[in-house]
Amino acid sequence: MHIDPSTPVVVGVGQIVNRPHTEGDGSLADRPEPLGLMLDAVIAAVEDCDGVARGGVAPAGRRLLGRVGSLRVANPLSWHYVDPGALLAEELGIEPEEVLVTSTGGNNPQSLVNATALAIGRGELEVAVIVGADCFYTQTAAQRHPDRPLLAWTVQPLDTEPPSLFGSDRMGTTKSEEERGLDLPIHVFPLFENALRSESGRTLVEHQAHIGALWSRFSEVAADNPYAWIRHAMTADELTAPSEFNRMIAYPYTKLLTANMQVDQGAAAIVCSVGAAEAAGVPRDRWVFPLAGADAEDHWFLSHRADFHSSPAIRLAGASTFALAGTTADDVAHVDLYSCFPSAVEIAADELGLPTDDPGRPLTVTGGMTFAGGPGNNYGTHSLATMVAKLREDPGTIGLTTGLGWYVSKHSIGLYGTEPPAGRPVDPDLLPAGTVVESAAGFSWADPQLAIGSLPQCSPDADAQGEVTVETYSVSFDRSGSPDRAVVACRTPEGRRAWAHVTDADQLAVLVTEEGCGRLGTLRADGEVDLR
Numbered sequence: 001m002h003i004d005p006s007t008p009v010v011v012g013v014g015q016i017v018n019r020p021h022t023e024g025d026g027s028l029a030d031r032p033e034p035l036g037l038m039l040d041a042v043i044a045a046v047e048d049c050d051g052v053a054r055g056g057v058a059p060a061g062r063r064l065l066g067r068v069g070s071l072r073v074a075n076p077l078s079w080h081y082v083d084p085g086a087l088l089a090e091e092l093g094i095e096p097e098e099v100l101v102t103s104t105g106g107n108n109p110q111s112l113v114n115a116t117a118l119a120i121g122r123g124e125l126e127v128a129v130i131v132g133a134d135c136f137y138t139q140t141a142a143q144r145h146p147d148r149p150l151l152a153w154t155v156q157p158l159d160t161e162p163p164s165l166f167g168s169d170r171m172g173t174t175k176s177e178e179e180r181g182l183d184l185p186i187h188v189f190p191l192f193e194n195a196l197r198s199e200s201g202r203t204l205v206e207h208q209a210h211i212g213a214l215w216s217r218f219s220e221v222a223a224d225n226p227y228a229w230i231r232h233a234m235t236a237d238e239l240t241a242p243s244e245f246n247r248m249i250a251y252p253y254t255k256l257l258t259a260n261m262q263v264d265q266g267a268a269a270i271v272c273s274v275g276a277a278e279a280a281g282v283p284r285d286r287w288v289f290p291l292a293g294a295d296a297e298d299h300w301f302l303s304h305r306a307d308f309h310s311s312p313a314i315r316l317a318g319a320s321t322f323a324l325a326g327t328t329a330d331d332v333a334h335v336d337l338y339s340c341f342p343s344a345v346e347i348a349a350d351e352l353g354l355p356t357d358d359p360g361r362p363l364t365v366t367g368g369m370t371f372a373g374g375p376g377n378n379y380g381t382h383s384l385a386t387m388v389a390k391l392r393e394d395p396g397t398i399g400l401t402t403g404l405g406w407y408v409s410k411h412s413i414g415l416y417g418t419e420p421p422a423g424r425p426v427d428p429d430l431l432p433a434g435t436v437v438e439s440a441a442g443f444s445w446a447d448p449q450l451a452i453g454s455l456p457q458c459s460p461d462a463d464a465q466g467e468v469t470v471e472t473y474s475v476s477f478d479r480s481g482s483p484d485r486a487v488v489a490c491r492t493p494e495g496r497r498a499w500a501h502v503t504d505a506d507q508l509a510v511l512v513t514e515e516g517c518g519r520l521g522t523l524r525a526d527g528e529v530d531l532r
Helices: 034-050 059-065 084-092 108-121 136-144 175-179 185-200 204-223 236-240 274-280 312-325 342-352 376-393 449-453 505-511
Strands: 008-017 070-074 098-102 127-135 164-166 248-251 264-273 289-297 334-336 398-405 410-417 436-440 443-447 466-477 483-491 497-502 520-523 529-531
Touching: 008 034, 008 059, 008 108, 008 274, 008 289, 008 376, 034 059, 034 084, 034 127, 034 264, 059 264, 059 274, 070 084, 070 108, 070 376, 084 098, 098 108, 108 127, 108 164, 108 264, 108 289, 108 376, 108 398, 108 410, 108 436, 108 443, 127 136, 127 376, 136 264, 185 204, 185 248, 185 342, 185 466, 185 483, 204 236, 204 342, 264 274, 264 376, 289 312, 289 449, 312 342, 312 410, 312 436, 312 443, 312 449, 334 376, 342 398, 376 398, 376 410, 466 497, 466 505, 466 529, 483 505, 483 520, 497 505, 497 520, 497 529, 505 529
Parallel strands: 070 098, 070 127, 098 164, 289 443, 334 398
Antiparallel strands: 008 264, 127 264, 248 466, 289 410, 398 410, 436 443, 466 483, 466 520, 483 497, 520 529
16 A cells, blocks of 8 residues: 555654652652753654554664654643753753744644644655653652652753744733633632533532542543553542542542642654655554644633533534544544543543443543643653554554643544545535635645634623622632632623622532532622622
8 A cells, every 4th residue: 555655644652650659768869850851752662653562673763863853842841941952952962953832732732743744745855853740749748758859850941942842822811801700720620510510400419420520530541551640449428529639629629529730741753754654664563653633722712612511613623633533432442532620531521532430441541630641732642652552552543632722622633543634625514604625645734713703702801890690700719728819700781791700608618518500699899709
């Protein structure tokens, strides 16, 4: 079978996990920094090109490493490097023509794959490395250690030239939204979760059991993933019941229902042209092809979203990706949905037409960001690496991965398979109106932003007072386990959105024991809402 030599293909993947128990009696100061984990992940990806064990001879992978034209780094969040790519290139002994570093966002690794596949397909690039790592476990452990050990991690001179930026660095919230308490993911994603519960018609108890069962299935997958941070299955009750080791963070989320960033993990992927893979001698059974992808953004700010239980961007990006690949959700055998919180998975699954309780097709191949680990911006590279291994084990099938940035704001989707993309013409009627499509050497990418931008959005009312209806809410807890503050999304009688807060202990207790969505209230000038 002849394959266009410009066709993009993933030929090597590597993952590194440095768990606490691997340090033995060693000092925290001796544990690798993010740069070290990135280096190890790239070397693992090099060896994976040849299918050899760690430390084995990998002539094909080494040939590709010497031809890397672009080094693309998911920016670490646990340590600031001015140019991590330049440091990594020096450690690897390579001189890529281009070094990119991403902006903040879990969508970026998959978005990098989409952009890399197009560049390779166009003949602009032959070999690229996508890599990232974070060491939040070590950083946090050092901060909490009574001796405060010094982490002698690499510091570049202040006059170091910054690399090119990949992705949008736009902030995720407005100043007024931040002032109301929408300042961190843990204060925002419960808005989506409580809205999903209300939309589903479940009671508080029923919905807690629903998300507990979903996350329990994720933990079962992680238990079989050698690169997962937490490798034991948990029951729904263990995940949802508050305890000394699983405190409430923000209703309805306990600690074990949130992304686990306290990990030391790295991952890398080598993407190249078929011509480069053949010239290097990469065995054919190592090849996994990007088939199609899409990138899209929902109405950017939370104040403008039409609701908090859907994502038009995921829906239209997914529909575009399936259309470009000539397939459907039913044809996908392996799935990994971005999993910072249960609400992110539930929304994506609903928009993509994937059941959340299919025992034969879990919504994760890694185990998700609570159990497999949530290493900052780089989870998507671990998702890709695990998906590549899964597809090699199950040739002829299709895998789907998604990425998400900010607050269900930025989205990236990719389809993969062990057979090259067919590159068939796409019926424009199958794509959202105005969708931009770019194709190169069989790989196709879609941008349905025009269609998303034309959809209804809400108008905010920053000065609203008087009667309002609660749309959804997020209740944060203090370390003693008591609710201490709620951020409330309200609708005015005119249908505009206003942000409020609740600090009264009795009203906070109501919001975590009774349905708050749809409740009436009076919004005061100070931003407090009195619920009825």
